[in-house]
Amino acid sequence: MADFNDLVQMRYSCRNYLPTKIDNSLIEQVLETAHFAPSATNAQPWRVFVLNTPESLAKARQAYNREWFATAPAVLLICAQTDKAWTRADGKNHADIDIAILADYITLAAADMGLATCWVCNFDAKLISEQFGLDNNCKPLVLLPIGVPAIDDIPAKKRKYLSEFVEWM
């Protein structure tokens, strides 16, 4: 188990996976940890589909057609139940924020277990909804490949300096 500071530095967007199958129990462990993520009013407006059969993976790969993405032995399809999420008085629905927190908890829980992930949002959401028969209240927001990284090197982090975005008032 990593120290938290080490963990956030270790987590990176992996775009090359070994074909090694990930045990369902390992994915369940990752989700068990991540499901303690906070959400507005504790609404937990999420659904997660674990795609690890040739059929379901083929559908995901059609919606995000990249060579590297096809190396992942499993993909988590993370969806928002917008109708279950908290909506502020000014109409702002918080499903996207809640799902982002859950997805990031998943990336960190996975990294803690030696697994790699990559956020993917640039997929064909309409196609995913059609292929998985998702209704209007189950919006596909993130495809998260998960697996054993094919390379050991963790790329250097490119980040802004705090002075570029933090203001003390």
Ligand SMILES: Cc1cc2nc3c(=O)[nH]c(=O)nc-3n(C[C@H](O)[C@H](O)[C@H](O)COP(=O)(O)O)c2cc1C
């Ligand atoms: C909301 C969000 C959407 C992203 N979508 C994609 C994507 O569609 N394809 C991709 O290759 N990477 C995607 N990424 C990964 C980012 O490119 C990556 O997090 C960023 O470059 C920082 O690199 P790091 O994660 O290795 O620290 C996404 C990340 C986030 C947070």
